[in-house]
Amino acid sequence: MKNSVKNISQIDYTIWNQGNEANWYNDDPILVRYAKRYLSAPMYKYVESSFQKTGMLASGPIDQRAVHTDREGAPKLIRYNRKGEEINNVWYNEGYLQTVKDGYGTGVVSYRYDENAPEKVPFMVNSILLFLLCQAENGFTCPVGLSQSVAFVLEKFGSTQQKNDYLTRLASTDPDFHEQGATFLTEIQGGSDVGATETVAVKEGDHYLLTGEKWFASNCDAEIAIALARVSTKPSTRGLGLFIVPRTLADGTKNKVSIRRLKDKLGVRAVASGELILNEAVGYLIGEEENGFKYMAEALNVSRLGTSLAGLAVARRALLEAAVYTCQRNAFGAAVISYPMVQESLTNMMTEIEAAWSISAQMICLFDRVHTYNEGTPESTSLLRILLSLAKYRCSELGVSAAKEALELHGGNGYIEEYVTPRLLRDAIVNPVWEGTANIQSLEVLKTLQKGGTVSFMEDLYQTMDQIKNSELLQRRNQIKMEVQRVEELIEHVLKLDARQQSALAKKLADFMYDVYTAVHLLEEAQYDLQNTGDNRRMIIAEHWYRMRFDGSPDRGILLGPAITEEIFEKIVCFH
DSSP states (O other): OOOOOSSTTOOOGGGOSSGGGSOTTTTOHHHHHHHHHHSOHHHHHHHHHHHHHHHHHIIIIIHHHHHHHHTTTOOEEEEEOTTSOEEEEEEOOHHHHHHHHHHHHTTTTGGGGOTTSSSOOOHHHHHHHHHHHHTTOHHHHHHHHHHHHHHHHHHHHOOHHHIIIIIHHHTOOOTTTOOOEEEEOBOTTTTTOGGGOOOEEEEETTEEEEEEEEEEEETTTOSEEEEEEEOSSOSGGGGEEEEEEESBOTTSOBOSEEEEEEOOOSSOTTSOEEEEEEEEEEEEEOSSTTOHHHHHHHHHHHHHHHHHHHHHHHHHHHHHHHHHHHHHOEETTEEGGGSHHHHHHHHHHHHHHHHHHHHHHHHHHHHIIIIISOOOOHHHHHHHHHHHHHHHHHHHHHHHHHHHHHHHHTGGGGGSTTSSHHHHHHHHTTTTTTTSOHHHHHHHHHHHIIIIIHHHHHHHHHHHHHHOOOGGGHHHHHHHHHHHHHHHHHHHHHHTSOHHHHHHHHHHHHHHHHHHHHHHHHHHHHHHHHHHTOOOHHHHHHHHHHHHHHOOOTTTTTTTOOSOOHHHHHHHHHOO
């Protein structure tokens, strides 16, 4: 039986020998706190046991099986049978197939469509489940995220028949009925330039025939895929339609989609990513012709949200493993965790994680406001686009930096495959690439600002600042308000430049927007804690985040002395 912390307000890392001995829900005070704050009481009561079970499942069997899948048990393409007939089957090891059953059985996709829930289930529920699963196996949660994306597109734009035929299967927890989803988007000549898509769709009766190649399709043998294809000669994305491309047709025959080969990837080896050839494959149009890119953009938004959570989840797992290991490891007569530089590293990692949660929570809640409760406005939709890109960019980067830091805190052992740190690092590195690189996300932010998104972004910051009235936070609020004013000035400055200069500065601007947004919302989260529980931990985190991001000095902080005292470390990392 696993040892769990007896008091969620404190963590004693010495009770575990490694991070997967914890329950990743019960023993994560940050996650529990955000779940309780942002879910209604009836909804939290309805899903709490699922969170707890998934926390145990992810840290236990799924994490254990991931080791084999990552190494000897990676998927393999069986293109032909013994008669020489093309079958295009992907082989998965038995452990991974059990992970598929267990993972989807948590409701990570299906909860959103649960008609027995006390109220409409927000995406926050699915996001928490995804976050838990991502700590174990990013190679499995990639298909989960893709399935969420396909389900969401059908939910919003699919016909009644398409929902009955496909969404019901994507949303099922019955392993005999459930099917996975995939998005066939990337082409070799295009990459992030979706407008360069060359796959062609020709109408034939009640369906279309798709012909072309897809260069990087993850979960490439999924039963229910959506694919972009050109339906007209209109340039760029205006001539693209979006189609359901089932792997198996209604008569039981295989659709004409061939897997040329599987990609030999650095990490996330559990997911079969392949090169596909569509040779007059049957596709069913979603919505209207020439709106395909609009529909796929919504799928990408769901994937970007999931990729943000994947990066954040890797960071959390990396921190947990590093804290546990440095507690257990003695060097020079003392536990490694007792040394000041180690404490500073762990404190900075935890502060980065808290900052990432402060924007992720707002992103998910705004997603629900727009897409779950249909309360969206042009302004809230614009802000959502900005938050999705900022979080996707920086949370993905955080997963990499935290995994690298955790590996280093393990010393030489961190480089050995018997420890989880090499896999965490290899898996983390894909997140900055998937669903648009940092450059692409920065350009997405810039594009939204150019279309008037500055107003919604700044309104969010100023309105949140106005809510902060706690006397303990006023001095820091006034300091952060100066940064809010500065980011507004910088946005206005950049938007006055020519196109080339704007593009060149987009990433720097996105970084500053993220730092300011998280500083403001960390302060609001700190006020919530002070008012509701009297806990000042998040106030200390908000202050440390400010020092990390805005309190630079020519002497690099040396003259100020150590920023991390024993008391600050205990409060931030150990929740004392």
